[in-house]
Amino acid sequence: xxxxxxxxxxxxxxxxxxxxVIGGGITGAGIxxxxxxxxxxxxxxxxxxFAAGTSSKSTKLIHGGLRYLKQLELKVVKxxxxxxxIVHRLAPHLVKPEKMLLPIYKGGTFGKTGTSIGLWLxxxxxxxxxxxxxxxxxxxxxxQLEPLLHENGLVGSGFYAEYxxxxxxxxxxxxxxxxxxxxVCLNYVQLTDFIEENGKLKGAVCQxxxxxxxxxxxxxxxxxxxxxxxxxxREKDKSLSNKRLFLSKGTxxxxxxxxxxxxxxxxxxxxxxxxxxxxxxxxxxxxxTTDTAFKGDIDxxxxxxxxxxxxxxxxxxxxxxxxxxxDDVESTWAGLRxxxxxxxxxxxxxxxxxxxxxxxxxxxxxxxxKLTGYRKMAQKLVDSVLKMQKQTxxxxxxxxxxxxxxxxxxxxxxxxxxxxxxxRLKGFSxxxxxxxxxxxxxxxxxxxxxxxxxxxxxxxxxxxxxxxLRHCLENEMVLTPTDFFERRTGLLYFNIQRVRQHxxxxxxxxxxxxxxxxxxxxxxxxxxxxxxxxxxxx
Numbered sequence: 001x002x003x004x005x006x007x008x009x010x011x012x013x014x015x016x017x018x019x020x021v022i023g024g025g026i027t028g029a030g031i032x033x034x035x036x037x038x039x040x041x042x043x044x045x046x047x048x049x050f051a052a053g054t055s056s057k058s059t060k061l062i063h064g065g066l067r068y069l070k071q072l073e074l075k076v077v078k079x080x081x082x083x084x085x086i087v088h089r090l091a092p093h094l095v096k097p098e099k100m101l102l103p104i105y106k107g108g109t110f111g112k113t114g115t116s117i118g119l120w121l122x123x124x125x126x127x128x129x130x131x132x133x134x135x136x137x138x139x140x141x142x143x144q145l146e147p148l149l150h151e152n153g154l155v156g157s158g159f160y161a162e163y164x165x166x167x168x169x170x171x172x173x174x175x176x177x178x179x180x181x182x183x184v185c186l187n188y189v190q191l192t193d194f195i196e197e198n199g200k201l202k203g204a205v206c207q208x209x210x211x212x213x214x215x216x217x218x219x220x221x222x223x224x225x226x227x228x229x230x231x232x233x234r235e236k237d238k239s240l241s242n243k244r245l246f247l248s249k250g251t252x253x254x255x256x257x258x259x260x261x262x263x264x265x266x267x268x269x270x271x272x273x274x275x276x277x278x279x280x281x282x283x284x285x286x287x288x289t290t291d292t293a294f295k296g297d298i299d300x301x302x303x304x305x306x307x308x309x310x311x312x313x314x315x316x317x318x319x320x321x322x323x324x325x326x327d328d329v330e331s332t333w334a335g336l337r338x339x340x341x342x343x344x345x346x347x348x349x350x351x352x353x354x355x356x357x358x359x360x361x362x363x364x365x366x367x368x369x370k371l372t373g374y375r376k377m378a379q380k381l382v383d384s385v386l387k388m389q390k391q392t393x394x395x396x397x398x399x400x401x402x403x404x405x406x407x408x409x410x411x412x413x414x415x416x417x418x419x420x421x422x423x424r425l426k427g428f429s430x431x432x433x434x435x436x437x438x439x440x441x442x443x444x445x446x447x448x449x450x451x452x453x454x455x456x457x458x459x460x461x462x463x464x465x466x467x468x469l470r471h472c473l474e475n476e477m478v479l480t481p482t483d484f485f486e487r488r489t490g491l492l493y494f495n496i497q498r499v500r501q502h503x504x505x506x507x508x509x510x511x512x513x514x515x516x517x518x519x520x521x522x523x524x525x526x527x528x529x530x531x532x533x534x535x536x537x538x
Contacts, residue, residue, distance in 0.1 A: 005477055009208060011184045013215045017043045019385060020204055020219040022191050022233060024048075025055035026167065026371055028225035029174035029185075030378030030398075036181040037401060038382060038394040043219065044183060045206055047190035049483045050175050054227045055371070056168035056487050057301075057335020059252065059277055059289050062087055062095050062372045063162040064126050066102075066267070069118050074125060076353055080372040081126025084163050087375065091173060091403040092411045093443045097132075098164040098279070101146055101264045103318075106153040109269035112136070119158045132161035146264055148319040164265070164279065167371055168487040169441055172476055173403040174374075180405065187477055194222070194237060194361070201237075201362045210479060221385050224365040228298045228336040239359030245367055246341035247298065251307040251334040252288030254493055259328045260285040260319060270314040278315060282433050284330065284494045287311050294336055302534045303332035331496045331535045340368045356381060362388075375399075406444045414439065417447075424450050428459055441489065445471065465502050469509055481506055481524050482531065496532060503528060 019035050021028045024046025032044040046052070064081030088095040102119075104112050119134035128134075135158070142157040143149060175185050188209040195203035195216060203218040224233045228247055234240040257280055265279040278287045290307050312324050340355050354369030354377045364384070369377045379396045386393060408414050418439045424447070425431040438446035449471055453463045472478040472488045484506065486492045491499050503525065511521050 004475075005186070005210075005479075008179075008184050008186050009189075012043055012045075012186060012189070012206070012217060015041065015043075015184070015217065017041050017184075017217070017219040018389070019043070019221045019223065020045070021223045021225055022204075023225035023227060023229070024050040024171070024175065024185065024187055025053055025225065025227050026051065026171045026174065026374040027055075027227070027366060027369065027377055028223075029055075029171050029178060030374040031223055031225055031366075031381055032183045032185055033174050033178040033181065033401065034375070034378040034382045034396060034398050035385065036178050036183040037397040038386070040382075040385075042178070042183040043217070044175075044178070044185040045189040045191055045204075046185075046187045047209065049187045049479070049487055050185075050477070051168040051171035051487050053229070054335050054337065055171045057250070057333050058167045058371050059250070059279075060165055060167050060281075060286075061098070061162055061277070061279075062165050063100075064122060064372065066118070066122055069122060073353065076370075076373075077122065078125035079376055080370055081122065081128075083372050083376055084126065086399055087165075087170075087372070088163050088411070090399075090401065090407075091170065091443075092408045093414045093417075093439055094169055094173065094403070095163045095165045096414075096440070097411065098162050098265055100160055100162045100267050101142070102158040102160070102267045103142060103146075103149055104155045104157055106155060108153075109273060109275070110158075112155055115158045119160050122160065128161060134158055134160040146262065146266060148260070148262060148321060149266070150318060150320045162265070164281070165371075166440065166490055168490065170371075170403075172488065176476065177401060177403050181401075187483075188479055191233070194363075196361060199361060220389060222363050223381065223385070224363055228338045230338060230365050230367050234357070234359070234363070234365055237359055237361055237363045239357075239361065239363060239365075243355070243357060244341050246339045247294040248337040248339055249292050249294035249301065249334060250289035250337060251303045251311065252286050252332060253303070253308055253311050253329050254284050254286045254331045255324060255328045256330060257283055257285050259324060260287075260315065260322050262319075266318070268314075268318045270317065276311070276314050276318075278318070281494060282437055283430070286493075287315050291337075298336060301334050301336055303334045307334070308332060329536060331493045331532075333493055333535070338367050354380075356384060364388075404443045408443065417444065421446055421450060425459075429461070434464070437495075442468075442471070461498070462502055462505055465498065466505060466509055469506055473509075473513055481510060481528055485528065486531075492531070492535065496535070499528065499532065 018040040019042045021032050021044040032042050035042045062084050068076050104115055116136050123133050138156045139154050179185050190207050191204050192207050193205040194201050201222050205216045207214045226233055231245050262280045267277055269275050357365040375398050418435050421435040422431050449467050453459050453467045456463050478484050485499050507521050
């Protein structure tokens with residue numbers, strides 16, 4: 001067993017906690033970090049891997065939610081808009097500036113005047129300053145910025161600032177930071193039951209899914225931050241009534257950048273009134289998302305062929321020279337947005353505002369919200385916990401807590417560091433893309449990974465990926481190949497060819513490090529093979 005994991009398991013078994021957080025997505029991670037930095041003794045348990053649910057399935061943008069202006073959710077836009085700059089400052093290598101182009105067409109969702117006013121209001125609410133403020137462009141400069149746009153009916157565009165991230169990596173970094181501040185955070189530990197005393201929650205029974213061991217411990221306060229599984233825990237607590245979740249499914253597709261070589265990210269409307277993103281990321285371009293009601297198995301959420309076709313049709317209508325087909329789709333992902341149900345509204349119309357429910361037993365459940373607003377959501381919830389526990393109000397500190405041990409001071413440092421990594425990789429195939437990928441994923445640790453691969457002799461792609469794997473096994477609580485390929489590296493989505501190429505080598509390391517018998521190696525291989533097939537259902 002991983003030494004760090006064993007240490008945390010023993011802590012979980014032997015201590016009493018001020019706060020137990022159930023759910024290892026970005027919301028739970030943010031709560032654990034906020035509470036720990038305010039002096040609370042915190043435990044977090046996740047039945048799967050960290051970020052295995054919604055928090056690895058978003059559009060991977062730290063953005064202000066421009067479309068919520070149409071729904072007049074000005075408070076949501078203001079709050080998450082301001083949070084963008086904060087999260088960028090806390091992790092500039094991971095939350096990167098991304099200019100967004102919003103093309104305007106005759107008869108489209110956004111007119112030129114409305115777009116200008118909307119983007120001005122967007123910037124105003126979010127406190128955007130300087131060169132990042134929106135610019136309104138005529139047709140010719142719009143096509144100069146993005147020549148792939150279709151010209152028929154094009155009036156111009158709005159050009160404004162957002163941020164791109166890797167949602168799973170962001171969650172992992174928040175978890176690791178919480179652990180550094182003293183939180184006990186564990187993946188593959190499932191809460192199987194609550195312990196009550198006089199109708200109030202006093203403890204939890206958990207099972208370590210790695211070895212099957214069960215154990216129990218006590219806590220003062222219990223927070224249900226399980227995303228799509230929130231209502232399941234409310235049922236276990238016998239408190240599922242009145243408000244409940246509405247699950248909306250969002251699907252994304254990934255194509256090679258050469259097939260859709262965008263110069264800028266584009267946010268565009270389609271014929272049914274929805275808005276779609278097309279975003280370049282390293283060697284790929286991804287397109288999404290859909291927004292439809294979901295009533296299936298929440299543990300098995302994958303893209304359907306009809307959803308892939310919908311996104312291909314949307315992209316081809318906006319970028320007609322691309323002529324994308326099913327054969328161009330390298331990978332997909334699909335996830336669930338846990339929204340709070342509102343009578344009479346469609347999936348796209350329901351609010352993204354977060355809400356808190358407190359049961360008679362004391363279980364605090366949090367639902368709704370956006371990736372961008374995770375830190376503020378955590379702050380509000382921990383404020384409520386401190387009030388419930390009648391503790392002295394302690395100021396939230398997470399605006400100042402960098403999300404890596406050796407943090408960059410600003411994005412200029414990130415750019416300079418990435419150039420240094422590119423020089424270090426001179427002669428390596430795809431050196432620019434590889435440097436970008438390593439720095440976005442690991443920050444300054446990218447240099448240690450490259451140097452370690454060099455130290456092993458001739459630098460090869462396989463040597464590099466195995467050094468990455470060892471880093472993640474030792475420092476990021478990776479237990480399965482899927483943890484590594486999907487959530488620590490994103491390769492299953494954005495470079496699935498590397499997964500196929502290096503699967504055997506990665507499995508060999510797992511077998512050695514985790515002492516797996518041949519039967520388990522083959523079972524894990526089949527899981528990855530089956531998953532790759534599910535990610536491309538064509």
